[in-house]
Amino acid sequence: MLCYCYCACNALSRLSDQDWSGHRSREVHHLCTCINEQCAQPRAGTMASSPWWKKLVETPVDLAQAFQRSADATKLDWLVVGGGPCGTCAVGALLQRGGASVGWVSKTPWEAMGWLGDFGEVPANTRNDRLVAAFESVDAFDFAAAQKRRGAAGLAAAPPAATAPLRLSLDALLDASAAMRAGGRLGLARDGVLVHSLVRRDDGWDAECGVGDVVCRATRVLLATGGAPREASPELRAALEARGVFVIDLPLALAPDEATKRAEATIDALACAVRGVRVAVIGGAHSGMLAAKNCAARGADVCVYDLAGEPRYAEERDGWIKRDGTGLKGAVAAWTRTAVGTSIGYETLDAAADPESVAARLAADGAEAIVYAAGFAPAAPPDVFVPGTNTRDYAEDVVQVDFPETAGRRGALYGGSIFGAGLAYPEVWTDPDGDAEPRVGFVGHYLAHLGRIFDAADEAEAPPAKKKKKREKKRARAASDA
Numbered sequence: 035m036l037c038y039c040y041c042a043c044n045a046l047s048r049l050s051d052q053d054w055s056g057h058r059s060r061e062v063h064h065l066c067t068c069i070n071e072q073c074a075q076p077r078a079g080t081m082a083s084s085p086w087w088k089k090l091v092e093t094p095v096d097l098a099q100a101f102q103r104s105a106d107a108t109k110l111d112w113l114v115v116g117g118g119p120c121g122t123c124a125v126g127a128l129l130q131r132g133g134a135s136v137g138w139v140s141k142t143p144w145e146a147m148g149w150l151g152d153f154g155e156v157p158a159n160t161r162n163d164r165l166v167a168a169f170e171s172v173d174a175f176d177f178a179a180a181q182k183r184r185g186a187a188g189l190a191a192a193p194p195a196a197t198a199p200l201r202l203s204l205d206a207l208l209d210a211s212a213a214m215r216a217g218g219r220l221g222l223a224r225d226g227v228l229v230h231s232l233v234r235r236d237d238g239w240d241a242e243c244g245v246g247d248v249v250c251r252a253t254r255v256l257l258a259t260g261g262a263p264r265e266a267s268p269e270l271r272a273a274l275e276a277r278g279v280f281v282i283d284l285p286l287a288l289a290p291d292e293a294t295k296r297a298e299a300t301i302d303a304l305a306c307a308v309r310g311v312r313v314a315v316i317g318g319a320h321s322g323m324l325a326a327k328n329c330a331a332r333g334a335d336v337c338v339y340d341l342a343g344e345p346r347y348a349e350e351r352d353g354w355i356k357r358d359g360t361g362l363k364g365a366v367a368a369w370t371r372t373a374v375g376t377s378i379g380y381e382t383l384d385a386a387a388d389p390e391s392v393a394a395r396l397a398a399d400g401a402e403a404i405v406y407a408a409g410f411a412p413a414a415p416p417d418v419f420v421p422g423t424n425t426r427d428y429a430e431d432v433v434q435v436d437f438p439e440t441a442g443r444r445g446a447l448y449g450g451s452i453f454g455a456g457l458a459y460p461e462v463w464t465d466p467d468g469d470a471e472p473r474v475g476f477v478g479h480y481l482a483h484l485g486r487i488f489d490a491a492d493e494a495e496a497p498p499a500k501k502k503k504k505r506e507k508k509r510a511r512a513a514s515d516a
């Protein structure tokens with residue numbers, strides 16, 4: 035029988051039934067690919083009782099069909115995975131460069147714009163003129179025409195040196211995404227597609243989304259798979275609950291008006307939760323301070339807890355911004371400057387410490403509710419399988435690849451053909467003072483990072499003469515950027 039199983043069975047057998055719910059790609063993968071004799075028997079006392087295992091055994095996969103789908107798959111030079119701000123910038127940047135066939139898929143609907151769609155009311159922290167310049171630099175975004183349609187409500191009409199609600203950037207990104215998908219220039223554009231695995235083939239990567247279901251085959255893959263806010267651990271939640279402290283959802287605290295609208299409620303849900311309540315906000319970066327601002331505006335008694343003992347602000351320097359990715363900016367920074375020490379408290383706390391001691395400290399300070407705003411966690415990447423690397427032992431015949439946490443300047447994640455950018459794989463930028471920070475923030479920074487990624491990918495592939503030309507082109511571009 036042909037080997038079509040790339041499950042890491044040893045790892046699977048260590049998962050309890052409960053663990054399965056947290057391992058979506060593994061469970062799907064196991065369902066779809068564990069179909070040969072070696073994997074057909076569950077290890078004793080592990081998955082025999084799992085509903086997933088039952089389904090697997092009861093629903094055999096047609097191997098011939100799966101291989102045929104793989105052979106027939108659409109062939110592309112680049113596949114961009116992720117329909118958020120970074121994926122949108124990546125597709126725009128690839129179209130701008132030209133010459134490559136590009137495919138684009140996203141798990142969430144295009145209209146969601148990744149994680150950002152529900153946060154239109156949030157104040158942006160990037161200046162309008164910088165956003166406009168970045169949007170204008172990509173022809174495929176069709177920015178000028180879209181802004182004309184939006185008129186006075188568009189980003190281009192907003193005061194250049196100010197910041198605006200995120201809604202304006204969100205609208206511009208949505209317009210760009212729609213223009214690129216409508217332009218007939220993409221080899222593939224599908225939302226509602228979760229790429230759960232990338233399988234190495236002779237001429238590229240098969241992106242799979244289901245039972246042997248190949249979405250396409252791409253020479254190179256850019257993962258712009260983003261992430262979601264980190265949540266309080268179950269242990270911390272339990273320790274808080276035991277002390278009568280409840281947890282307020284971060285999206286509600288960040289964008290209370292949109293949350294109220296989504297729930298079709300007629301009352302302000304955040305106000306109901308926090309009025310007259312002592313609220314501890316865990317995390318003092320942009321999201322934490324915005325949550326603090328919204329809770330305070332609704333009559334909560336707020337104290338912010340952060341590892342650092344005081345707020346950190348971004349600072350405009352000569353041609354660059356200190357703490358650009360991590361410091362407070364715009365309307366949230368302005369509010370923080372006046373509120374800390376007057377209307378809200380600010381304390382030092384390591385929220386990653388032992389949950390019992392964290393909960394005890396918060397309860398002793400009188401907290402009745404918390405908002406957990408301690409950064410983002412990247413989405414689980416697709417599983418990456420490289421069959422045939424070790425033929426001695428079937429179980430080891432497939433290598434599952436672990437990715438690094440950040441993608442570096444050239445975005446390389448694996449083997450010169452899988453790259454990462456955006457919130458999931460941020461570029462780590464070292465400023466002129468020598469301090470490093472991850473660069474999360476859309477359009478301008480994303481485009482610059484993606485440009486470096488695509489340059490590096492082209493360079494790695496080009497024959498020597500072409501390489502020289504590319505280097506010259508890159509130098510010319512760097513000179514014009516400067």
Ligand SMILES: Cc1cc2nc3c(=O)[nH]c(=O)nc-3n(C[C@H](O)[C@H](O)[C@H](O)COP(=O)(O)OP(=O)(O)OC[C@H]3O[C@@H](n4cnc5c(N)ncnc54)[C@H](O)[C@@H]3O)c2cc1C
Pocket residue numbers: 115116117118119120121139140141142147148149150153156157158159160200227228229230258259260261262288321413414415416455456457458474475476477
């Ligand atoms: C409240 C708030 C305010 C912000 N304000 C600013 C600001 O003012 N300025 C600024 O520069 N930045 C701001 N940011 C940060 C910025 O929004 C993020 O950096 C950006 O949204 C991340 O974009 P992304 O495309 O990397 O990820 P996401 O937006 O998370 O998009 C990831 C996409 O990948 C898809 N996906 C994930 N896994 C798979 C898979 N396996 N298969 C297929 N699809 C997959 C998801 O469905 C989604 O479409 C803000 C963020 C928040 C939350």
